[in-house]
Amino acid sequence: xxxxxxxxxxxxxxxxxxxxxxxxxxxxxxxxxxxxxxxxxxxxxxxxxxxxxxxxxxxxxxxxxxxxxxxxxxxxxxxxxxxxxxxxxxxxxxxxxxxxxxxxxxxxxxxxxxxxxxxxxxxxxxxxxxxxxxxxxxxxxxxxxxxxxxxxxxxxxxxxxxxxxxxxxxxxxxxxxxxxxxxxxxxxxxxxxxxxxxxxxxxxxxxxxxxxxxxxxxxxxxxxxxxxxxxxxxxxxx
Amino acid sequence: xxxxxxxxxxxxxxxxxxxxxxxxxxxxxxxxxxxxxxxxxxxxxxxxxxxxxxxxxxxxxxxxxxxxxxxxxxxxxxxxxxxxxxxxxxxxxxxxxxxxxxxxxxxxxxxxxxxxxxxxxxxxxxxxxxxxxxxxxxxxxxxxxxxxxxxxxxxxxxxxxxxxxxxxxxxxxxxxxxxxxxxxxxxxxxxxxxxxxxxxxxxxxxxxxxxxxxxxxxxxxxxxxxxxxxxxxxxxxxxxxxxxxxxxxxxxxxxxxxxxxxxxxxxxxxxxxxxxxxxxxxxxxxxxxxxxxxxxxxxxxxxxxxxxxxxxxxxxxxxxxxxxxxxxxxxxxxxxxxxxxxxxxxxxxxxxxxxxxxxxxxxxxxxxxxxxxxxxxxxxxxxxxxxxxxxxxxxxxxxxxxxxxxxxxxxxxxxxxxxxxxxxxxxxxxxxxxxxxxxxxxxxxxxxxxxxxxxxxxxxxxxxxxxxxxxxxxxxxxxxxxxxxxxxxxxxxxxx
Numbered sequence: 001x002x003x004x005x006x007x008x009x010x011x012x013x014x015x016x017x018x019x020x021x022x023x024x025x026x027x028x029x030x031x032x033x034x035x036x037x038x039x040x041x042x043x044x045x046x047x048x049x050x051x052x053x054x055x056x057x058x059x060x061x062x063x064x065x066x067x068x069x070x071x072x073x074x075x076x077x078x079x080x081x082x083x084x085x086x087x088x089x090x091x092x093x094x095x096x097x098x099x100x101x102x103x104x105x106x107x108x109x110x111x112x113x114x115x116x117x118x119x120x121x122x123x124x125x126x127x128x129x130x131x132x133x134x135x136x137x138x139x140x141x142x143x144x145x146x147x148x149x150x151x152x153x154x155x156x157x158x159x160x161x162x163x164x165x166x167x168x169x170x171x172x173x174x175x176x177x178x179x180x181x182x183x184x185x186x187x188x189x190x191x192x193x194x195x196x197x198x199x200x201x202x203x204x205x206x207x208x209x210x211x212x213x214x215x216x217x218x219x220x221x222x223x224x225x226x227x228x229x230x231x232x233x234x235x236x237x238x
Numbered sequence: 239x240x241x242x243x244x245x246x247x248x249x250x251x252x253x254x255x256x257x258x259x260x261x262x263x264x265x266x267x268x269x270x271x272x273x274x275x276x277x278x279x280x281x282x283x284x285x286x287x288x289x290x291x292x293x294x295x296x297x298x299x300x301x302x303x304x305x306x307x308x309x310x311x312x313x314x315x316x317x318x319x320x321x322x323x324x325x326x327x328x329x330x331x332x333x334x335x336x337x338x339x340x341x342x343x344x345x346x347x348x349x350x351x352x353x354x355x356x357x358x359x360x361x362x363x364x365x366x367x368x369x370x371x372x373x374x375x376x377x378x379x380x381x382x383x384x385x386x387x388x389x390x391x392x393x394x395x396x397x398x399x400x401x402x403x404x405x406x407x408x409x410x411x412x413x414x415x416x417x418x419x420x421x422x423x424x425x426x427x428x429x430x431x432x433x434x435x436x437x438x439x440x441x442x443x444x445x446x447x448x449x450x451x452x453x454x455x456x457x458x459x460x461x462x463x464x465x466x467x468x469x470x471x472x473x474x475x476x477x478x479x480x481x482x483x484x485x486x487x488x489x490x491x492x493x494x495x496x497x498x499x500x501x502x503x504x505x506x507x508x509x510x511x512x513x514x515x516x517x518x519x520x521x522x523x524x525x526x527x528x529x530x531x532x533x534x535x536x537x538x539x540x541x542x543x544x545x546x547x548x549x550x551x552x553x554x555x556x557x558x559x560x561x562x563x564x565x566x567x568x569x570x571x572x573x574x575x576x577x578x579x580x581x582x583x584x585x586x587x588x589x590x591x592x593x594x595x596x597x598x599x600x601x602x603x604x605x606x607x608x609x610x611x612x613x614x615x616x617x618x619x620x621x622x623x624x625x626x627x628x629x630x631x632x633x634x635x636x637x638x639x640x641x642x643x644x645x646x647x648x649x650x651x652x653x654x655x656x657x658x659x660x661x662x663x664x665x666x667x668x669x670x671x672x673x674x675x676x677x678x679x680x681x682x683x684x685x686x687x688x689x690x691x692x693x694x695x696x697x698x699x700x701x702x703x704x705x706x707x708x709x710x711x712x713x714x715x716x717x718x719x720x721x722x723x724x725x726x727x728x729x730x731x732x733x734x
Contacts, residue, residue: 018712019617020257026337027482029414034487038537042530049529052506052522052578058515065512095665 090177090189090229097178100171103163104179112183118156120149123183126218132190133217134196135176140164142208159208169195181229188231194222245560256339258617263341265618267349267395269704271328272611274357276697278320279604281364283690285313290683294676303368311379312367314595318377318458319388320360322599325352325607326466327395330419332614333473334399336418339407345398352394359387375437375451377458385434390429396423414489418469423635425461429454429501445512453504453521456573459598460500460528464566467606468492469537470562474544475542476551478556484541488534495531499524506577509586525577532570539563552716554629558609561637565602572597572648588654589675593647600689601640608632608696615700616715621708623715628699630717635692642685650678 058064104122107115112123122128127149128135144159164172170192180187226233289309291298296306331349335342363380366372372379403420433454437447446570476483483489505513508523543550543560550560572594575581612629616622623629657663657671702708709715 019622019714020261022712022714023257024477024480026413027476027480029483029486029489032485032487032541034485034491038488038534041533045529045533046527048578049523049526052526053519056515056519056522056579058519060516062514064515066510067515099667204608233320 006051013226015115024227046161088179089191089227090232093174093177093189094181096171097174097176098182100167100175101178104175112179112185116152117154120147120152120154122179123185125149128179129185129187130174131217131220132188132194132222133198133220134214135180136172136190136195136222137202137209137214137217139172139176140195141202141205143206143210143214145210145212162208164195169199177229186230188221188226189229190222191224191227194224197222197224240593242287243549252288257336260335260339261332261617263343263346264335266346267342267353267616268328268332268614270350270353270517271324271331272615273700273704274327274353275321275324275485276277276693276700278316278357280633280690280697281592282313282316282321283686283693285309285316286686287683287690288387289313290679290686293682294679303370308368308370308372311372312364313374314377315363315367315380316360317599319363319380319494320357322463322603322607323392324356325604325611326422326462329470329607329610329614330399330422330466331395332610332618333415333469334377334402334419337408337413337419337473338402339400340405342398342402345394348394351396352391355387356391359384359391371438375447377455378433378437378451382434382438385438389430389434392426392430396427397422407447413472414483414486414493415469415473417493418465418472421493422465422469425457425465425500429457429461433457443509448511449505449513449517454509455595456504456507456521456525457501459569459595460496460503460547461722463599463603464496464500467603468496468566470606470610471559471566474555474559474613475539475563477613478503478553478559479543481544483547484538484544489540492531492535492538495534496528499528499531503528503573503577506582507586507591507615509579509582522577522579522582526574529570529574532567536570538565539566548654552718554623554633554715554726555613558605558612558716560609562602562604562609563607563632565597565605565640567642568600569594569602569699572644584655584659585648585651586655588651589647589678590651593644593651596647597644600636601644605636608636611700615703616708619703619706619708621703621706623709624699624702624707624709626715626717628695629715632692632696632699639685639687639689639692642681642688646678646681646685650675653678716727 001170055067058067070237107119107121109119112121114121120127127138127147138160140162141164142162146153146155148154167175173192173195176195177189179185180190288299288304289306289312292304292306292309331342332341359380363384366381366384367379371381373382378385399419400423403416406416433450436443436450443450471487472483502524503521505517506519506525509518509522511518543556543563549556551557572590575596576585576590612623654671655673657666657674
């Protein structure tokens with residue numbers, strides 16, 4: 001690969017040298033001194049750069065990683081009375097539940113009104129506001145067959161799928177709390193422990209419920225403390 | 239006949255012959271590196287398009303080896319090691335040989351072998367990353383067994399360059415280009431060995447490992463890509479304009495400040511993170527301070543080009559180098575924005591970081607490298623570039639592509655952090671932050687597609703040149719411009 005001799009043309013010495021020949025000569029660099037304003041601007045940059053040192057170095061201690069860690073503004077997350085770091089459990093559940101509701105909204109709609117004749121409403125529904133035993137079972141295992149909600153009959157083919165298996169007890173509890181306290185609904189919150197209690201009780205269940213099977217639980221509530229929100233029985237810890 | 243004129247003529251002839259002989263001596267390795275580099279550049283831009291699409295449409299090409307987490311490092315590995323370093327080594331070798339007045343005497347076959355191994359290593363790196371064997375260290379995602387291969391290959395090139403420098407014949411005295419090239423020969427092994435030993439051989443570095451990694455990325459940009467591109471710009475701008483480098487003093491300030499500061503920056507990427515605060519603070523200090531050498535070099539290039547701007551329109555080399563030389567200060571300014579504690583916090587961990595990498599490697603380094611390649615290849619291949627249109631397309635598609643990436647990445651970064659850095663909105667959905675950046679990602683894909691288009695043709699054009707199928711002519715391929723009428727009075731301009 002040393003000589004470009006593949007083409008007969010290239011043996012022509014003028015041709016080979018033509019590019020080298022037409023080059024301009026290398027020149028000695030000029031002697032223009034650095035302009036004063038460049039030095040001035042350099043100092044300004046250096047001052048700004050120096051501002052990155054000072055307190056930011058944390059006294060050059062290997063142990064200090066963030067000199068401002070102690071003076072950072074207070075944690076803005078809402079706190080329960082008495083400084084409980086968890087915040088108001090009801091408000092937290094409502095916020096997290098709103099995110100989880102995206103899955104439900106596909107059928108029951110964002111306004112919780114469902115679609116007439118196909119998907120029953122959640123707003124003002126006895127199924128949502130009634131016994132928590134029944135509501136948890138419906139979402140945990142699904143529901144099939146004919147049901148009546150707010151005087152309307154529904155019998156959607158396939159019914160409602162079991163959503164509980166794919167969700168943690170906490171997520172499920174948050175979504176249920178959210179639907180029980182949105183669109184004008186108001187009912188006690190459902191806690192993670194309640195969902196877990198139902199799951200333990202019905203751990204053998206693999207099929208969807210029917211309305212008649214659930215009739216027994218219509219007014220029944222899962223026992224357990226209700227830490228906050230409507231009907232809270234244990235006011236936030238002092 | 240005047241004997242002095244005759245002597246000058248003879249001397250000139252001897253000088254031309256000497257330069258042509260130097261060109262011949264480095265032909266094999268340099269063309270090998272350029273051609274393979276251009277191939278990896280094209281591959282990298284295609285991977286860039288795919289990675290960009292995956293960033294906003296994850297369901298596209300839904301197979302495990304084409305997920306965003308693998309495509310993105312493959313894209314950058316191909317860009318940095320496949321294209322950037324190969325093109326850089328080729329330019330370094332040619333520049334050093336020319337500026338030292340030394341032919342490459344031995345080691346040509348060894349260089350080709352090293353080049354082959356380099357490309358094998360890059361191929362294994364890309365395949366390894368796509369197969370899920372990547373390491374997760376930024377810019378070092380390649381499987382860890384590959385780094386000694388790349389290091390040895392680099393040294394095969396660096397050693398003859400160092401010897402050329404030592405034996406240099408420099409009638410023109412101080413020439414800053416070779417200083418930068420020599421610097422790159424030493425700095426790259428330094429940062430590369432340090433980082434790889436730290437990350438692969440020292441156990442349990444913890445958070446500091448991330449800091450070392452960030453230092454490496456900054457180091458590779460500032461201590462390899464920057465010196466090669468700045469060295470090339472210092473060579474080609476005077477060569478095309480026919481004016482000497484405006485100020486030797488500014489050139490020295492720019493070189494020494496880069497040499498001193500370049501290795502101190504990087505850890506500010508984790509400002510506020512679990513690194514010793516002084517490491518972060520010093521990184522921030524030097525990141526801002528680097529604006530001085532960057533600005534000084536930019537000014538020097540500006541003064542050297544002054545009065546010859548019409549050559550930017552006609553000379554492909556000057557056009558690309560000029561654009562790259564503008565992007566050196568731009569990338570320096572972005573670095574300063576990312577580094578200081580005020581705006582850095584508002585750009586941290588966002589698309590702006592990718593924007594900086596691409597600005598430095600493509601906008602600044604690659605554009606300068608294209609200019610150098612448009613100059614060097616005709617001298618080595620013995621033929622002239624075939625098509626003015628292809629060169630022009632290459633330039634404009636690259637300019638619009640890189641401009642789009644720079645602007646959208648910075649804006650996306652600002653928007654992301656404006657969304658995130660609000661403690662009162664601690665409970666906002668992360669998904670909405672991600673969705674807000676979507677338009678910018680779409681723009682990035684379009685930009686990479688433009689760049690891909692330009693580089694497919696660049697690869698074809700370069701391939702034809704290397705195959706010796708270029709234009710057979712004594713006149714260089716120049717871009718037409720409305721200055722043609724005035725310039726045509728001169729013999730075919732010495733502008734390329």
